[in-house]
Amino acid sequence: MELVVIRHGETQANAEGRYQGALDIGLNESGRRHIARLADEVAATQAPFDRLLASPLLRTRESAAILSRQLGLPVELVPAFRERDVGLFEGLTQVEARTRYPELWARNITRRWAESPPGGETIDEVIARVSQGLTELVSIMQGERILLVAHGVVAKVIRAVTIAGFDDFFEWQLSNGGMLSVRLSLADGGPLRFSRPLDGCD
Numbered sequence: 001m002e003l004v005v006i007r008h009g010e011t012q013a014n015a016e017g018r019y020q021g022a023l024d025i026g027l028n029e030s031g032r033r034h035i036a037r038l039a040d041e042v043a044a045t046q047a048p049f050d051r052l053l054a055s056p057l058l059r060t061r062e063s064a065a066i067l068s069r070q071l072g073l074p075v076e077l078v079p080a081f082r083e084r085d086v087g088l089f090e091g092l093t094q095v096e097a098r099t100r101y102p103e104l105w106a107r108n109i110t111r112r113w114a115e116s117p118p119g120g121e122t123i124d125e126v127i128a129r130v131s132q133g134l135t136e137l138v139s140i141m142q143g144e145r146i147l148l149v150a151h152g153v154v155a156k157v158i159r160a161v162t163i164a165g166f167d168d169f170f171e172w173q174l175s176n177g178g179m180l181s182v183r184l185s186l187a188d189g190g191p192l193r194f195s196r197p198l199d200g201c202d
């Protein structure tokens with residue numbers, strides 16, 4: 001199975017450098033234009049896709065709807081690929097998070113594998129959720145070419161567990177509208193090929 005991941009288009013929260021997480025925010029005008037151009041490019045240069053999947057959050061649904069019109073594929077929503085929930089930090093800039101929650105910020109809480117801001121998900125939980133989603137895709141879509149519209153942290157996890165490992169997990173970023181391609185097969189023993197570091201933070 002070939003999986004091509006596209007990160008959703010820009011939102012106003014992206015433009016302002018805010019944590020979005022589970023907040024259900026739509027695309028801004030720049031994001032809509034960017035994804036429309038990308039949809040034209042994908043239709044013209046990529047081999048045909050068998051399925052178009054998306055996270056259920058609004059920004060990915062809107063991005064997928066634009067791609068759907070160009071590619072002629074229905075959008076299938078997959079909750080396993082929703083963005084990481086960062087709890088108390090959602091909606092805040094890094095400056096605001098550091099000012100309001102200095103103790104959590106000092107502990108580098110968003111970059112700890114087994115901890116998270118209160119009310120949020122740990123990175124370990126997101127790795128488990130996304131890995132299970134990948135395993136299910138491979139089991140039912142073997143041999144297909146899949147386009148998935150997802151999120152920044154989800155793309156980080158997919159890249160880490162399939163092709164790259166976790167050494168640069170916090171440095172590597174997929175930009176809004178960026179693309180990542182990986183190949184998965186049952187012969188690999190499932191998508192999870194790399195173990196994340198054992199220490200508490202990067």
